[in-house]
Amino acid sequence: MTTTHCLCTQLRRTARGVTKRYDDALAGAGLTTAQFSLLRHLERLESPSITDLAAAMGLERSTLGRNVRVLEGQGLLELGNAVDQRNRLVSMTALGRARLDDALHAWNDAQLQLTQKFGSEKRAALIALLDELHALE
Template identity: 40%
Template sequence: MPTTERLDSCNCFASRKAARLITKMYEDHLAPAGLTSSQFALLAHLDEAGSASIKELVEALAMERTSIVRALQPLERDALVDQAVDQNDARRHVISLSAAGRERLQQAIPLWQEAQAEFERIFGAGLAQQMRESIRGLSS
């Protein structure tokens, strides 16, 4: 059943639908590594940042706190991330990538690159870059 005219002209609906379809594409590629797209983003961010608090992850990834906590649970269970008390502030907990997490990320990166290539085959590299730049503008 097609969508209604109102939904077809709605920017919010279009962007959310696109996000769901793109997420599915990436998660199909990441499935052999046993990661969701959110988990991949968390591991990739922690790999580059070194460590981060939940609050910092919320800000960096533009995700809800509950979504981050939910995505971290299996990563902690599988010992892909470590959580520790911040040495400078005992009230603050920081999450970092474990050695197993680095290995899993290295396994997932070629799968993610395949998803990137598929996206760019469908939409073109120029449009993909333009989309990323436009989205970065939303958060600044």
């Protein structure tokens, strides 16, 4: 195995690999990993604005705006106006809710499988380190 000693490169490479796993697992439910993550955040936040949702996900606002539009096109979420007319509030539709429920099973399977192969202690340790690294930003 050729392994880089650059943390950034290694992070990116592993993220790609793991993303592919989850993409495969979620393909049956018709969602990508990024889309799944978006819907999960939407589930937790109550009709956030695009800016707020982007901040919660650690994404560039314009990036999230485009990601949102894809899901809007599929009818999985809606964009509404707020009192402050600059804001556009994102909310999940019933179809999005159903799609997310579907995906959650596939996601659980992938999650479980990965944890079994990798070990739950390592998984926890890795998440803790990633958290900490992310918090430095």
